[in-house]
Amino acid sequence: MRPPGAEDTMDIHVSDSATRRDKLESAILAAATRLFAECGFAGTSIATVAERAGISKQNLLYYFPTKNSLYQRVLDDVLDDWLERMAHLADARGEPAEVLRAYVAAKLRFSREQPWASRVYAMEVIGGAKFYGEQIRARVVPLLRRDIEVFERWMLEGRIARVDATHLLFALWAMTQSYADFAAQMSLVLDKPELGGGDFDDAERLIGDLVVRALASTG
Structure with a gap:
């Protein structure tokens, strides 16, 4: 049995986590949009998008496994x-x-x-x-x-x-x-x-x- 207030605490943590994910995804998409606009699909790499978004390449790949999937979403x-x-x-x-x-x-x-x-x-x-x-x-x-x-x-x-x-x-x-x-x-x-x-x-x-x-x- 969970102690009183435990479910509320879990809801807050889940909400905070979702908010962080949304913010990170938005940062990735904003960076990708600008780079694809400036350099085109061929001239843009996952590494440069990650650098522009201020995250690691591995972290970006968690959200968008390929450059094609990122371009498609943009x-x-x-x-x-x-x-x-x-x-x-x-x-x-x-x-x-x-x-x-x-x-x-x-x-x-x-x-x-x-x-x-x-x-x-x-x-x-x-x-x-x-x-x-x-x-x-x-x-x-x-x-x-x-x-x-x-x-x-x-x-x-x-x-x-x-x-x-x-x-x-x-x-x-x-x-x-x-x-x-x-x-x-x-x-x-x-x-x-x-x-x-x-x-x-x-x-x-x-x-x-x-x-x-x-x-x-x-x-």
């Missing part, structure tokens, strides 16, 4: 976040202009808050999506089709002008993701260390205006 997390922010169109219930501005804002927030994650995904795609192509087909394509259906419904209802919805989405992705993937180029042109909040605010207004005006129904 891309899974990136895509989870990216797709969640893309849900504005799939769940569209408001006016097209409001929904589109919210979509642009969400995509730019991702670029601002998760620039390294965006660059990891970009690196994978630029390399031909050899590792992650099937997951992109399975998860991105269905959402893309749902978004296209929203645009096509708006067109049929006369709420927006008729356009190629697929290429419209490609353009939206390019305009918003470039603020992460090409932030270094933009900073050089603007002669500043990095993009600031004002730059993202300006981009949100401009991109939103461009899209809304381009899609304005002519009746």
Whole structure:
């Protein structure tokens, strides 16, 4: 029979242990995301990720037995976040202009808050999506089709002008993701260390205006 309070003590220890594991895993993933973004899959090693995370290689391998499993988890997390922010169109219930501005804002927030994650995904795609192509087909394509259906419904209802919805989405992705993937180029042109909040605010207004005006129904 356990003494009074023993179960509470065990629960606290288990909770503390889980918290430590979560923090360590988060540190590993943050380090891996940045290194994969900077160096690509081939240029990143488990040893360099462990060093960046401040742990031993053996400790890292306890969480992620191979570089492939670590890369897979990084891309899974990136895509989870990216797709969640893309849900504005799939769940569209408001006016097209409001929904589109919210979509642009969400995509730019991702670029601002998760620039390294965006660059990891970009690196994978630029390399031909050899590792992650099937997951992109399975998860991105269905959402893309749902978004296209929203645009096509708006067109049929006369709420927006008729356009190629697929290429419209490609353009939206390019305009918003470039603020992460090409932030270094933009900073050089603007002669500043990095993009600031004002730059993202300006981009949100401009991109939103461009899209809304381009899609304005002519009746």
